[in-house]
Amino acid sequence: MVMEWSTDSVPAAARFDQWREACCEHVYALTPERKTRGAFHGAISRRQLGALDVTDITCDGHLVRRREQDISDCPGDTYYIYLQRQGHAWFEQHQRRCLVQAGDIVIADPNLAFSTGTDGAFDFRLWRITRSRLRPLLALRSGELPMLRIGREQAEAELIAGWLDALLRPHATLSPASLDLAVDTLCALVASAAGAAPELREPTRLARRQALLQRVMREVERHASEMDLRPERIASSCGLSLRSLHQLFLLGDCSFHEFLTRTRLTHAHSLLRDPSARHLGTAEIGFSAGFGEVSTFYRRFKQRYGVTPGEWRAGQPLDS
Known part of the structure; x- marks a missing residue:
């Protein structure tokens, strides 16, 4: 409210x-x-x-x-x-x-x-x-x-601001328990910046890694439609080594490449139901979302949604 x-x-x-x-x-x-x-x-x-x-x-x-x-x-x-x-x-x-x-x-x-x-x-x-x-x-x-x-x-400002921004995202549908954990992470980030109690240094380090992963994921989302996007580029833009980038994704439930594919599929799914994109063929939708090969796009889409892009689009009402 x-x-x-x-x-x-x-x-x-x-x-x-x-x-x-x-x-x-x-x-x-x-x-x-x-x-x-x-x-x-x-x-x-x-x-x-x-x-x-x-x-x-x-x-x-x-x-x-x-x-x-x-x-x-x-x-x-x-x-x-x-x-x-x-x-x-x-x-x-x-x-x-x-x-x-x-x-x-x-x-x-x-x-x-x-x-x-x-x-x-x-x-x-x-x-x-x-x-x-x-x-x-x-x-x-x-x-x-x-x-x-x-x-x-300062790095701390970017991490805190990025975490706060993620909490306000319109599509964020956090359960009360998940929101509570997110607040815990925010408190740890603030404590890290303001001076954490010695016995809590490790939890604050974990919070910084979680916030850094959030920042990396947002950077991936911004550039996912670019076919030549590589982890090296994201790592460089976030001031990380390639090894550190991949280690951050160990905090989540997928790898860098899996997250990139998910992001592209979500974008393609959105385009397929967008009336203003009806003039685009399904292959063009895949290219617009960042997939370099039509076969990869079709295969990944069916793995996630259970139908091909064309089948999914055909099942949508014309005025959607």
Whole structure:
């Protein structure tokens, strides 16, 4: 279920006051401040994914504080992952200031006061993880998790962002148990970036390998229709050796080549039922999906779906 809220339905004069209340209800208890007058626009989209709360926020720039009084009035029971989607923003905590650009990630504890702002517009995604789920994995010397920026150029940022993106894929139909395992992996990735407890270093290493496999699989999906796609090319684009690439697939239920074939078959299956592709013959469908030989395409398709591509297409309604 998705909750949508926008200032569009609020009279212009009351928009910022309503925005303040909406932030306190759907984000954290905050103290937004705005010096300029005039129209203000803000939108919040919030959904729940098992133990994860995901909130997208876009709004005009202004100053936001989470003061000690806000924390005292409404302490948070989560940690959060802040992903800058567009533009930039700054954060300040304990006299330390950092600038975040599109693609950067910030991991933080909402129970530590901070301020943030931008001279443009805010556009970010906030993932909240229950404290009891993440805290046991962290090595917190002072008992606190200070704000941590992970730049988009760092491997950890790409792995965390890629894992988060996979959780939001429209075709992802994870069971509650699978989603729970995915959240465990996310927590381990965050702990690896923020500092994992010594006894949990091995689980965090496994989580990084799982996230790296996810990244490799997405790269394969992007280029599967290219007939000359080879594992060497994917390994190089992901900064891996060929041996490491094949070892990653040992974490899953298939090899690199099996996954590539599955991906191509899924694409071909989709094209065969696409009305806009009816002018293409079944052989052309196979070539479009990345198969270099018609016989291989037909054989693999029948192995997976039990019928040939032509038989499958013939059984589809004309208006599908």
